[in-house]
Amino acid sequence: MKDVQINKIAVVGTGVIGNGWIARALAQGFDVIATDPAEGAEDRMREAVDRAWPSLTKSGLAPTASRERLTFTSDIETAVEDADLIQENVPEREELKRKVLQTIDTFAKKDAIIASSTSGIKPTVLQQDCMYPERVIVAHPFNPVYILPLVEIVGGEKTNSSVLERAVAIYEKLNMKPLVIRHEIEGHxxxxxxxALWREALHLVNDGIATTEEVDAAIIYGAGLRWAQMGPFLTFHLAGGDQGMRHMLGQFGPALKLPWTKLEAPELTEELKEKVIQGCEQQAGNTSIAELEEKRNEFLVRLLDLVEEYRTESESIS
Structure with missing residues (x-):
């Protein structure tokens, strides 16, 4: 890991993702300053961190971890002016993100890294209004950010390669698994x-082939169990027997030409929306969202321990 100095992290936007970043950074012992113009944002932020803390405690807190290291301001200039890493998490609207990133770029110190949590917009688009675009990147996490370790690191046309190297080192200090995307692409x-899986799942529900519960079961008790350990490529490698992927492609490759799946998403009609909504509500039953989140968090913490136990040195992604 490249040695980098990082003292303060600024989080811009305190929705679900922003609060996840805050909780993770605090758990790793960093000072965090957050900003959000919405009324009541600070109270919601602190409540979210408190809800995440039991899971983080089970995962293991850094010796210097403390919720007392969190401050809040409604002034974005104050939030970013002396931060080493600024993580932007405003709503997924290109115009808004570009405007906010331009503001951050104006007031942040020149050696700070500015990262957007965008799930789909290219960094080249996001950095085009900035005075110092070379330090603007995408760092896309996954919900819940305070538990799931993957973060996709993407540079734009003007991003400096040294910034990507520093970013990888910083996110490793946040106990994450950085995956550097070689070429920017919408959706990373x-x-x-x-x-792709979501589109196919919607088709199966729309066509009356399976309910939401049945689709979920197909993943939970089939592909999902294998993917958590190996992912799709090694899973298929094993499916090829002693010859691995070589036999797999020779034996089952032609089936890829069969029209099993649909590339385009189905039209999101009112009927389909109701099927999906009612199916999910029936699955959840009387269990509240908060209770589902608690169960999910407990499961993910235990699952990550198992994943790490069975990973090999050759499976590192950074």
Missing amino acids: VADRLME
């Missing part, structure tokens, strides 16, 4: 994969 990598 992980969301494009999830989007």
Whole structure:
């Protein structure tokens, strides 16, 4: 890991993702300053951190971890002026993000890294209004940010390669697994994969082939269990027997030409929306969202321990 000095992290936007970043940074022992113009944002932020803290405690807190290291201001200039890393998390609207990033770029110190949590917009688009675009990147996390370690690091046309190297080192200090995307593309990598599965899932529900519960079961008790350890490529490598992927592609490759899946998403009609909504509500039953989040967090903490136990040195992504 490249040695980098990082003292303060600024988080701009305190929605679900922003608060996840805050909780993770605090748990790793950093000073965090957050900003959000919305009324009641500070109270919601502190409540979110408190809810995340039990899961972070189970995962293991840094010796210097403390919720007391969190401050809040409604003034974005004050928030970013002396931060080493600024993580932007405003709503996923290109015009708004560009405006906010331009403001951050104006007031941040010149050696600060400015990162957007965008799930789909290219960094080249986001950095075009900035005076110092070379330090603007995408650092896309996954919900819940305070538990899931993957962060996709993406540079734009004007991003300096040294900034990407520093970013990787910083996110490793946040106990994350940085994945540097070689070429920027809408949706990056992980969301494009999830989007393909989501489109097919909607078709299956729309066509009456399976309910939301049945689709979830197909992943939970099938592909999901294997993917948590190996991902799709090594899973198929094993499916090829002793010859691995070589046999797999020879045996099952032709099936890729069969029209099993649909590339385009179905029209999101009112009927389809109700099928999905009612299906999810039936699955959840009387369990509240807060209770579901608590169960999810407990499961993910235990699952990550198991994933790390079975990973090999050759499986590092950074």
